[in-house]
Amino acid sequence: MFNYRTLVSTITVMAFLAVWEFAPRAGIVDATFTSQPTRVVAAGLEIIRTAGFLHDVSVSLSEFALGFTLAIAVGVPLGLVLGRFPVLRYVLDPPIMAIYATPHLALLPIIVVWLGIGMQSKIAVAFVSGVIPILVNAMAGVRGVDGSWIVAARSFSAREWDVFVKVILPASLPSVILGIRLGLSRAVLGVVVAEMYQSQAGVGNEIMRYGSEFRTDYLLFDVLLVSLFGLTATSAVRALEERLWTAGE
Amino acid sequence: MDARTVVEPAPHIQVESLTVVYEKPKAAGTLIAVSNVNLDIARGTFVTIVGPSGCGKSSLLLSIAGLVKPASGCVRVNGKPVSAPGRDRAVVFQDFALMPWRTVIDNVRFGLELQRPRGLTGGDLTERACRYVELVGLKGFEHYHPHQLSGGMRQRVGIARALAVDPEILLLDEPFGSLDAQTRDEMGSELLAIWERNKKTALFVTHGIDEAIFLADQIVVMARDPGRITKIISVDLPRPRTVETTDSKRFIEYRRQIRECL
Numbered sequence: 001m002f003n004y005r006t007l008v009s010t011i012t013v014m015a016f017l018a019v020w021e022f023a024p025r026a027g028i029v030d031a032t033f034t035s036q037p038t039r040v041v042a043a044g045l046e047i048i049r050t051a052g053f054l055h056d057v058s059v060s061l062s063e064f065a066l067g068f069t070l071a072i073a074v075g076v077p078l079g080l081v082l083g084r085f086p087v088l089r090y091v092l093d094p095p096i097m098a099i100y101a102t103p104h105l106a107l108l109p110i111i112v113v114w115l116g117i118g119m120q121s122k123i124a125v126a127f128v129s130g131v132i133p134i135l136v137n138a139m140a141g142v143r144g145v146d147g148s149w150i151v152a153a154r155s156f157s158a159r160e161w162d163v164f165v166k167v168i169l170p171a172s173l174p175s176v177i178l179g180i181r182l183g184l185s186r187a188v189l190g191v192v193v194a195e196m197y198q199s200q201a202g203v204g205n206e207i208m209r210y211g212s213e214f215r216t217d218y219l220l221f222d223v224l225l226v227s228l229f230g231l232t233a234t235s236a237v238r239a240l241e242e243r244l245w246t247a248g249e
Numbered sequence: 250m251d252a253r254t255v256v257e258p259a260p261h262i263q264v265e266s267l268t269v270v271y272e273k274p275k276a277a278g279t280l281i282a283v284s285n286v287n288l289d290i291a292r293g294t295f296v297t298i299v300g301p302s303g304c305g306k307s308s309l310l311l312s313i314a315g316l317v318k319p320a321s322g323c324v325r326v327n328g329k330p331v332s333a334p335g336r337d338r339a340v341v342f343q344d345f346a347l348m349p350w351r352t353v354i355d356n357v358r359f360g361l362e363l364q365r366p367r368g369l370t371g372g373d374l375t376e377r378a379c380r381y382v383e384l385v386g387l388k389g390f391e392h393y394h395p396h397q398l399s400g401g402m403r404q405r406v407g408i409a410r411a412l413a414v415d416p417e418i419l420l421l422d423e424p425f426g427s428l429d430a431q432t433r434d435e436m437g438s439e440l441l442a443i444w445e446r447n448k449k450t451a452l453f454v455t456h457g458i459d460e461a462i463f464l465a466d467q468i469v470v471m472a473r474d475p476g477r478i479t480k481i482i483s484v485d486l487p488r489p490r491t492v493e494t495t496d497s498k499r500f501i502e503y504r505r506q507i508r509e510c511l
Contacts, residue, residue, distance in 0.1 A: 152346035155314055156360040156414065157334050166363065170350050244350075 035216040040224065043217035052206075057225075060191055060202040063119050067126025068187045074127075075134030075183065076176055082135070083142025084168060100136065104129045104190065108197050117198040122191050129190030130183035137182065141175025142168055174244045181237040188230045259328050260289035261450045262313060262418065267322035269308045269476075282308040284475035285322070290467075293448040295441075298469045299461035299507060305476020306454045307422050313452065314340045314420050326418065336364055339411035343423040345403045347395040347410075354378050354391040356406050360414045381409040384443060401432040408440065419444075421453045425460070437463055438491075445489060458511075462503045463490060470510040480510045 017037050024031035031039065047053050082089045082096075107128060108121075115121040149167045158166065195204025203222050210219035269283040283305035290296050298306040311317040313324050315334040324331040326338065334340075339360065347356045358378040361369075369377075382391055385405040395403050404424055411419060424440075425433040437460055444451055455461050461468050462484060470480040484503060486494055494500060 146346075148342060148344050148346040149348055151316060152340075152342060152359075153363060155316060155334050155338075155340040155342075156363040157336065158363045162363055166359070167348070170348070173350075 032214065033216060035220050039217040040220045043215075044221040044224075047218060047221055052201075056201055056203050056206050059119065060122075060195065060204065063122035063195075063202065064126055064187060064191045066119075067123040067191065068130050068184065070123070070127045071130030071134055071183055071187060072180060075131040075179065076138050079135040079138025079176070079179070080142055080164075080168065080172065083139040083172070084164070089139070096132070096135065099128075100132050104132070104186075105193055108194055111194075112198050117200060122194045122199065122202065125190040125194040126187040130187035133182040133186060134176075134179040137179025138172065138176045141172030141179075144175065145171040174241060177237060177241045177244060181234055181241065184233055184237060185230055188226065188233075192226055258292070261292035261294075261327065262288075262290040262452070263325040263328075264288040264290075264309070264313070265322050265325065267309070267312060267324060268320045269305065269312055269317055270320040271308075281475040283312070283319075284477050286476070286478055288469060288478065288481075290450060290452065292450055294466040295444060295451045295453065295464055296467045296469060297453045297455060297461040297465040298471060299455055299458060299511075300471030300476075301456065301473055301511060303476070304471040304473040306456075306471050308476065309471075310420050310422050310452060310454050311340075313418075314338055316340070336414065337417045338420055339414050339416035339418075341404070341407045341411045341419070341421040341424045343426045345395070345400075345407045347403060347406055349395055352392045352394055353387055353398070353406050354382055356395065357381050357409045357413050360410050364414050366414075378409075378413055381413040382406075384412065385409040386439070399432075400428050401436055404428065404436065408443075412443070417450060419449050419451045421451065423454050423456070425457075426455070433457070433460065434492075440464070441488075441490060458504055458507050459495060461507070462486075462500055463495060468503070468507065470507055472510070480506075482506060 020034070021037050023029050024034060024036055082092060104125070108125065111121050111124050111128075115124055145168055149171060150163055153163050153167050191202070192204040192207070195202035196208045199205045203226060207219055207222045210216075210222065264286055267283055267286045268281065271280045271282055273280055282303075286305075286309060288309075298309065300306050308317055312319050313326075313331065315324075315331045315338065326335070348359065351359065354375065355378075358374055361374045361378060365374075379391065382388060385408055387402060387405055387409070390398065390402065395406065398406070407424065408421075421440075425436050428436065441464060453461075453464055465484045468482040468484060469478055470482065471477065472479045482503060486497070486499060
C-alpha cells in the first residue's frame, strides 16, 4: 500500500520529529523555547487530566459550533438569493465586498466592546469570519449555473421555486460546500484568536496563559489540538465535496 | 363543438404575423429575429424548419414553446394563444440541457417531476420514466450520469425526457446539431420510428437540408435579415423512410428546390 508519495511524506515527518527531539538533547537549541515531541506528549497527557481542560475545550467548541452554524444558516441562503436576484446583489455587493476586504480580526476590539469578553463575542467572531466565504461562494455557485438547465426546467412549466429547488440548489451545491470548507478554517482561527485577545475560558485562553508562563510544551499541545480539529473537520467537508463532484461532473 | 370545426379542423399550431425582437447587448439597438411570420401546422404532421444561422428558426420554435415572448403577433395552440410553456408542448434542446447531477432515469423523470400529472405517485413517475428510457434504447444505462454517455445517447435522454410528459407537440431545436454525421442519420431514423408510433405533431429545426427532407411532411424554408419564411414545401415521400429514400429522384428534386431558396 505504501506508494512513493506517502513514503517520502512519512520520512519527511519522521525526520522533522527526530531533529526536533534530538536537537535540544544535543545542546544545539534550548528546549525551553523549542520544546520536544516527547515533552509535548507528556504535557498533553497532563493537560487532559486537569479539571479545567474539558471546560476549556467545550467552551471553544460551543463558540465555534454556534458561530459557524449561524454563518452557514445566514451565508448559504443569503448567498443563493443574492446570486439569483441581481438587484439585491447590486444593493448588497458594496458592503459585502467591504467586509470581505476587511481583515476580520481587526474587528475584534469593537466586537468585544459590543458583546463583552464572554462567549458571545467569540460566537460573533466565528460568525463574521465564516459567513463571508460561505456567502461569496454560494453566490458564485448560483451565478455559474448553466442557463440552459433553467430554460429546460421552464420548458416543463417550472415556477421560480421549482427552478430554485430542482436546478439552482443542486447545481450550486459543490460551490456551497467549498464555501463551507473555506469558512470553517476561518471560523476556527477566529475563535482561537478571539479567545487569545480577551476571554475567560477556551483553548485560545489556555494558549495565551501557557505562553505568558513560558510553558511551551503545554502551549504546543493546545496548538496541535486546534490544528488537528481544523484538519479533521476540513477533511470531512472535503470528502463530502469530492463525492458531490464525482456525482456531478 | 360548432359545425365549422367538424368540417374544417383548425390547425394544431397557428402562427399569426409573429415578430420576435432581441435587444442587442450594450444598447446597440434591436435585432429582428423573426419578422411577420405566418404558419399553420396540422395535427399529427412532422414539420421541419430549415435555414441558415440567424434566420430566426430557433426563435420561431421557442416562441411556440412559450419560452420567447413575441414583440407582436401571436402563437395559438388548439386555438388558444400561447403565453408560457404548457403541458401540451415539450422541447428537445440542441445542447441536450441535461442535469449533470442526475442519472439517465432521473433526467427523464425531470419533466414529470415538474409537471406532476394528476394522481401519479413518485413510483409511477419512475416507472413511466423507465418506459421512455427503454423506448429510446437506453435500457441498461438508467443509472449512468450524462458525462458517461456519448452525444447521441445524451440526446436520446433529451428526447425521452420530452416524450415522457406525453405532450401533444414535440418541439426539437436542432437536436442533432452537435452530433457527428453518422450518429445524426441514425438518430433521425430512430426519431421517425418513435414518431410513427403515435404521430404527435412535431416541429424540428435544423440547418441540414437532407435531414429536413428525410424527416418531414412539410418543410418550412426560412431566410435571414430579417428572419422570414421564403417557401413551404410539402414532401411527398412514402413512409417509413429508409436510407434508400435519400437516393430517390424526388428526394434530390426537393434538395434542389430548397437550395434555390437559401
